[in-house]
Amino acid sequence: MVDVTQTTMKKTRSPKRPDPVSLASNSIVETLQARKLTSSGWLTLSQLIEQTPGLTFEVAQAALRKAPAKQQAMLASKSDSNSLVLFKAELEPLSQDFGLLKSLVEKGCSAEVPVKALAELTQSLDKPLKKLVDNYWPTHTQQLPAGLLPVIVISGRKKLFAIHDERFPLPEVELSRKLVDELKRLKAAGKHSYPAGLPALLESTGSTTTQAIREKAIRSEPFSSQAIVSFEGDPEADVALVGDEVILAGSPNLLSIAFEKLRTDSSQVLAVDKIVKCKGIHSAVRPYFQSSIERNISENRIPSDLGALKIGRKWSIFRLSDVVGNVAVNATPGTQAVFDAADFVSDFDSAFSSLDGKLGLPRYASLVDLRPALNKYPREIFDRELLTLRRSGRYSLSLVEGRFGLTDEERSACLVVDHVPHLLVHRK
Numbered sequence: 343m344v345d346v347t348q349t350t351m352k353k354t355r356s357p358k359r360p361d362p363v364s365l366a367s368n369s370i371v372e373t374l375q376a377r378k379l380t381s382s383g384w385l386t387l388s389q390l391i392e393q394t395p396g397l398t399f400e401v402a403q404a405a406l407r408k409a410p411a412k413q414q415a416m417l418a419s420k421s422d423s424n425s426l427v428l429f430k431a432e433l434e435p436l437s438q439d440f441g442l443l444k445s446l447v448e449k450g451c452s453a454e455v456p457v458k459a460l461a462e463l464t465q466s467l468d469k470p471l472k473k474l475v476d477n478y479w480p481t482h483t484q485q486l487p488a489g490l491l492p493v494i495v496i497s498g499r500k501k502l503f504a505i506h507d508e509r510f511p512l513p514e515v516e517l518s519r520k521l522v523d524e525l526k527r528l529k530a531a532g533k534h535s536y537p538a539g540l541p542a543l544l545e546s547t548g549s550t551t552t553q554a555i556r557e558k559a560i561r562s563e564p565f566s567s568q569a570i571v572s573f574e575g576d577p578e579a580d581v582a583l584v585g586d587e588v589i590l591a592g593s594p595n596l597l598s599i600a601f602e603k604l605r606t607d608s609s610q611v612l613a614v615d616k617i618v619k620c621k622g623i624h625s626a627v628r629p630y631f632q633s634s635i636e637r638n639i640s641e642n643r644i645p646s647d648l649g650a651l652k653i654g655r656k657w658s659i660f661r662l663s664d665v666v667g668n669v670a671v672n673a674t675p676g677t678q679a680v681f682d683a684a685d686f687v688s689d690f691d692s693a694f695s696s697l698d699g700k701l702g703l704p705r706y707a708s709l710v711d712l713r714p715a716l717n718k719y720p721r722e723i724f725d726r727e728l729l730t731l732r733r734s735g736r737y738s739l740s741l742v743e744g745r746f747g748l749t750d751e752e753r754s755a756c757l758v759v760d761h762v763p764h765l766l767v768h769r770k
Contacts, residue, residue, distance in 0.1 A: 437474035456510035514558035591630035
């Protein structure tokens, strides 16, 4: 029998408490959607936390691993506490974003490491984003943000795309810019100072860097794309801006360099059509070289230590000092003296040794002192043979002037090369 006085009590279930992580996941998506509607930029994780009520760093990390944020949103870098947070559909625009690239460079480069491979800079990024960034910027170098320069670095047999942070200047890049600027200045100054010999160009920039830096500068931008060295690898070669290949081809210095590269004791007379094929002549200059040589011959503008003669229908070049019994006219009219190039070399070496150090610079002597010491040689012979010694690599010339320029005596003693006066001789 049922006791009607006894009521049956049914247990009612209390409402399920909302999961805070799920709520946070929804809030993250809502915040990102609101950002997308009002701004073209991206939020960092800390900014997302500030703009989402009740959100903490730990909850945000967990919420991004839970629906709906897990399917729609992501961190650009899982290892960075201040990473960008974005929708996955925004990966491609972010990979091309200036701000992202600049932040990677600012974190990855330093005064000690001013250049870094892009693949290293993007190591912290999430894999899909890293792949997009690594693929985009090497093919869009013209769009790099200001302050970032594209660089190719060699790693073993691989060429890697790298970025130079200009906050930390590279000595070779600075020198490369100075060289181009100086070439533009010399060209504007007129034909008497342009094209410039490479040593003179380097000296006029005030460069005191090492030879290794100088060689890098020639291979660096902007020099590598805006300037031409007439003869690759020759320290005495002429330099001009791209577009002035014909001017370079007509430089007497290029003829001297190419001739000396090919001349041997058993082959002292060289046909012009052989000289123009000399390995090392810049490919952009070579097409104009032969006609320039022949024009200079006809205008008597070949180097003073070289001669030209026609063999059959072809012009050939020879060194005047190779001519046996070379005759030089003395100051006294009607008298002649036989000149021997080997005597000049011996006399010059002796004179230089006696004057070495007089200027306070070891291995340097001034033409103010050298010319009187060798006054038995006419100036034309002296200059011609000194240039021969220079090309042989035993001596070099310097145009260094000093604070107050050259005196009249010094200017008179100078040996003018490519319209530039050189005063000092350096024994290598």
